[in-house]
Amino acid sequence: MSSLPEQGSSSLLKQPRAVWAVFFAGIIAFMGLGLVDPILPAIAKKLDASQSQVTLLFTSYNAVMAVAMLITGAISSRLGIKWTLLLGILVIALFSALGGFSNSIGALITLRGGWGLGNALFVATALTAIVTLSNSGTAQAIILYEAAIGLGISVGPLLGGWLGAISWRGPFLGVAGLMVVAFFSTVFLLPKAKKHEGPKKSISLSAPFKALKHRSLVVFGLTAALYNFGFFTLLAYAPFVLGLDEHGLGFVFLGWGILLAVTSVFMAPKLQKAMGTIKAMSLMLALFAVVLLIMGIWTQTQWVTITCVIVAGALLGNNNTLITTAVMNAAPVERSTASAAYSFLRFIGGAVAPYLAGKLAEWYNPHIPFIVGAAFVFVSVVFIGMNHRHVKHVDHVAGH
Template sequence: MSKEPIRPAVWAVTIAVAFSYMGVGVVDPILPEISSALKASPGQTELLFSTYLFVSAALMFFASWVATRIGRKKTLLIGLTIIVVFAMACALSGNVNLIIGFRGGWGVGNALFVSTALAAVLGASADPRRAIMLYEGALGAGMALGPLVGGALGSISWRGPFLGTAVLMAIGLVAIAFFVPATPIERSARRSVVEPFRALVDPRLSILMLAAFVYNYGYFTLLAYAPFPVAEASIRAGGQFTPLDLGLVFFGWGVMVALGSVWLGPRSCEHVGIRRTVAGVLVLFTIDEIILATWISPIPQVVGVILGGLFIGIINTAMTEIVMSASDIQREVASSAYSGVRFLGGACAPTLAGLLSSVWGIGGPYYVGAVTLVVTIALMWLDRQRRMRSTAHSVALE
């Protein structure tokens, strides 16, 4: 791994990435609180996740078209500005349907920022593996701090987490404005609006993209749905989890995501191999979700959620590296397509969680999440077999 010092531009973008992913998890510990304060059903509060994620996913496919026309820096700044505006709007609203709509607007900014940020970090770093490690580490740090900040501020008011996120994103905006240099815009580098969609069916990426979609369904099942089984387990035990309690649980989860992304994941890939690491950890994650589905008790739920963060951190870093190195497609295009697929898979989980829990009980969503993780293992194996055949064919032609 390169020992070259990390450039200020890389730090600025990764810090802003951490703040951005705080926006994903900041609502986790306040979902029950919003449901109570605004007389909203669990299905409505889950829409705070799914609306944000669906809008983000849909627009991420167009982020490369924007970035190759106005430049990465401008795209990052516009995305952050939109996030700040809509996070403030969520904080000032008093109606759950308005907040759901504002979360959709928030998703527009997130789409422009997140998918461009991965390309920006890769472009500003001399070592792609190190860049991906930093990006996924920032993702984990944001996921860790988001629920903690959300729980702490949510204990004061459910509006607090939205306001806090707006302030942090404004700080990220200023950091990028000062430390990230403007990128030259070359007409030859401009990409068609349909290129990210072509990447989805590119023979080198199609199976991996499908694997990323189903994996992120299983991943976001734990992230978006976990507060409800944890709260239910507490009630069954005669207690009551506060927003701060839930925030601390997800802080532990996010710390483990960061640990897996930055430390354990890269080391495991170096010593065991990147695909073996993904396969082995996916098996462990599947077992974890089955335990969460069947054992609705406070200690198993809390330990299972936190341990799941470690598995997610390892898999995220490894899968991102596999996908981004699988072809020579331009970074903006590959990043736009991959980010869109990740968020689209993630958006499906909270959307279906309410229905699945009403049909199959509190553990239903976790059982389905476990099935998607098994499907991910199968798809990664199929991609490996396809690449082995392709390599053998190339050797035979030489």
């Protein structure tokens, strides 16, 4: 069985300048997700919105991302990696800035959808760019990509808590400013050479749908959709039950993000080598389901919920690296196409989960969203186990 390379390999840090440019822009782009988290209760209060209305900020974002992922390959294969990244960055900057000046929850929800479009263009292309431009192999390139996600998500809440304590508008405007920095770093650091501009053959709009004929991609996509019910229940609903101000939420999700970043880079390769991708992924998902269940039982015990949020970061960091690596090795299609097909399915889960969590809390009580999230994550473990024969091959191609 092949495995992810050990993190200690020096080749991980010996990357072309272009890889580090995308890595840096990726950190800033993923700050956007965490920046908003500490201000969700403040938005509800300032804009006189319900919890379920505020969670629609994640639903619109993920729903647009899911659909937009289907066209990212077609766009990037025509514009090239660099221009697609720049377009994504500009769209994020525009809609986050407009969000900062909005005065109603409806407008903010709509603008978050536009933000999701920009993120789709950037995220799918960034993964393809790092994997394509890296000189250390697919597995270690994915570790770099997950490290950028982890660093962005971990720093984002701290900055968001600080800016959010000044005004709920601060994090939105902060994202816009940071994306301007990312734009210029990408302009000046990413080469113009044609070999960096993605596949020569244009990718058709139907390519992601055709890729879903591969059972392995469907299995991983639906597994991620189920798992995202738990992920976005934690991300979008937990801030409402932790009983903390913007600074407090910022520090809790900083801890969550740090563990996510560290485990995605250092621990996931060791788990994959020791257990194999599928077994390690199933273990992380099962443990995450247990953590959500604990949060559902002891929702009103603050130290328990805070501890569970932070611990969940470690499980999510491991799982993100493992499942991304698996998807890149799942089917004989372009990596950008595989990423688009998989992301379409997984972000559907991310779109439904936040709003469902808010509604369940309104219909029943604050415990139910976490219990339902745990059930969905547990089903993802059962589902991947039932389809093991369709995905077990990824362990034999990882690292090659």
